[in-house]
Amino acid sequence: MLNLLDTCARLSPDLSPRRFGLVTSCDGGLLEVSGLNAPIGTQCRIAQGRGTLGAEVIGFRNGHALAMLLGDTVMLRPGARVHTEGHPGMLEVGEAFLGRAVDGEGLPIDGGSPIATRHEWPAGGLRTPALDRSPVRVPFDTGVRALNALTTFGVGQRIGVVAGSGVGKSVLLDMIAHGAEAEIVIVGLIGERAREVSDFVERHMTGEKRARTAVVAVPADHAPNLRIRGAMLATSLAEHFRSQGRRVLLVMDSLTRVAHAAREIALLLGEPGAARGYPPSALAAITKLVERAGNSAASGGSITGLYTVLADGDSQDDPVVDTARAILDGHVVLSRELAQRGQYPAIDIAASLSRVMNDIVTPEHQALARQFRALVATYEANRDLVLMGAYRAGADPQLDRAIAMHPQLTAFLCQPQGEVVPLDQSIEALVRLLSAPPPQ
Numbered sequence: 472m473l474n475l476l477d478t479c480a481r482l483s484p485d486l487s488p489r490r491f492g493l494v495t496s497c498d499g500g501l502l503e504v505s506g507l508n509a510p511i512g513t514q515c516r517i518a519q520g521r522g523t524l525g526a527e528v529i530g531f532r533n534g535h536a537l538a539m540l541l542g543d544t545v546m547l548r549p550g551a552r553v554h555t556e557g558h559p560g561m562l563e564v565g566e567a568f569l570g571r572a573v574d575g576e577g578l579p580i581d582g583g584s585p586i587a588t589r590h591e592w593p594a595g596g597l598r599t600p601a602l603d604r605s606p607v608r609v610p611f612d613t614g615v616r617a618l619n620a621l622t623t624f625g626v627g628q629r630i631g632v633v634a635g636s637g638v639g640k641s642v643l644l645d646m647i648a649h650g651a652e653a654e655i656v657i658v659g660l661i662g663e664r665a666r667e668v669s670d671f672v673e674r675h676m677t678g679e680k681r682a683r684t685a686v687v688a689v690p691a692d693h694a695p696n697l698r699i700r701g702a703m704l705a706t707s708l709a710e711h712f713r714s715q716g717r718r719v720l721l722v723m724d725s726l727t728r729v730a731h732a733a734r735e736i737a738l739l740l741g742e743p744g745a746a747r748g749y750p751p752s753a754l755a756a757i758t759k760l761v762e763r764a765g766n767s768a769a770s771g772g773s774i775t776g777l778y779t780v781l782a783d784g785d786s787q788d789d790p791v792v793d794t795a796r797a798i799l800d801g802h803v804v805l806s807r808e809l810a811q812r813g814q815y816p817a818i819d820i821a822a823s824l825s826r827v828m829n830d831i832v833t834p835e836h837q838a839l840a841r842q843f844r845a846l847v848a849t850y851e852a853n854r855d856l857v858l859m860g861a862y863r864a865g866a867d868p869q870l871d872r873a874i875a876m877h878p879q880l881t882a883f884l885c886q887p888q889g890e891v892v893p894l895d896q897s898i899e900a901l902v903r904l905l906s907a908p909p910p911q
Contacts, residue, residue, distance in 0.1 A: 575701035614650015634805030659705030662728025
């Protein structure tokens with residue numbers, strides 16, 4: 472309380488006249504406001520009876536500001552006054568967010584007190600020269616044996632988890648958030664089910680982890696611009712802590728919901744759909760968001776970004792999947808077929824890739840990982856022949872070994888949700904598995 476009073480005492484009051492606009496039209500949540508001279512990104516409050524409605528300026532047309540509501544249009548009337556608030560294009564960040572769960576506007580959803588902070592960060596991030604991004608050279612421990620051993624990630628890498636609906640993306644993220652080594656963990660739950668939000672907060676905002684974790688949650692029933700604002704807030708928090716030289720794990724679930732929100736806004740503004748209904752600005756939005764993660768040579772801090780990507784209809788050629796795969800430094804593909812066989816996490820090792828693995832592991836580790844991948848790929852390519860009994864033993868030594876070791880290979884890839892396997896133990900398990908003589 473004393474800190475809050477001290478902060479208020481240091482603030483200088485704004486005594487300039489307050490301008491306001493008037494609502495002239497409303498079309499599907501898109502408002503047209505006259506007399507409001509506000510830049511894009513400005514937060515607004517619309518006086519409505521005894522309460523107010525939130526909105527955000529997203530464009531302008533014919534001298535009128537275009538704003539999108541942050542809630543429902545119920546009881547909105549023409550001529551309602553619109554006032555601006557806050558600093559346009561800036562988001563509040565700081566230590567006060569650690570241990571808290573907030574919405575896209577930075578308001579608490581955990582029942583705690585309001586968050587008081589004096590630090591602000593640009594919503595779109597601070598663009599830095601390409602050479603300020605130091606290379607990835609340190610391994611990142613995910614706590615998942617299959618990822619640590621076969622697709623080793625690095626500190627400051629951007630990774631995508633690609634899968635269709637219901638295959639286990641959120642469960643894998645949960646495992647990594649639980650077992651990963653990081654000073655700060657920022658979680659953005661964007662466009663997900665409200666039940667998943669409450670479950671995640673209940674599991675991860677307890678004990679020692681609470682003091683280093685911040686959750687930004689914007690469920691699927693919220694306005695599209697609020698979903699994008701939530702993703703920007705989570706990324707801005709990560710950038711703020713990286714500027715202090717800290718190692719940050721940024722978990723974003725999901726990147727596809729951010730693209731969907733950007734698509735809704737672009738279509739409302741009249742932008743034509745291009746790739747399967749996605750306007751160019753929608754795909755550019757996720758590119759800008761992902762590029763903000765990485766290592767900083769100036770501060771020595773890092774943001775290791777972990778993003779889920781929903782493959783609509785399990786298609787790997789979906790525009791969002793294709794865009795994310797092109798911009799990310801690696802991707803983990805989850806297979807519905809493996810999940811149906813009971814393999815969890817259902818990681819398709821042959822289709823997964825870490826583009827920095829060769830720079831951060833030893834040559835011996837690389838050789839063992841390639842050997843493991845080759846065995847799995849050989850078995851999967853000939854699986855139907857083996858199950859039908861059409862394969863004659865001895866015809867292919869590589870396939871013979873793959874068949875003999877298939878149970879051990881599958882067991883290596885499986886891991887219970889609550890189990891954490893450190894990086895060194897994962898590598899030791901890989902060495903023991905491939906160094907042992909194959910079972911007869």
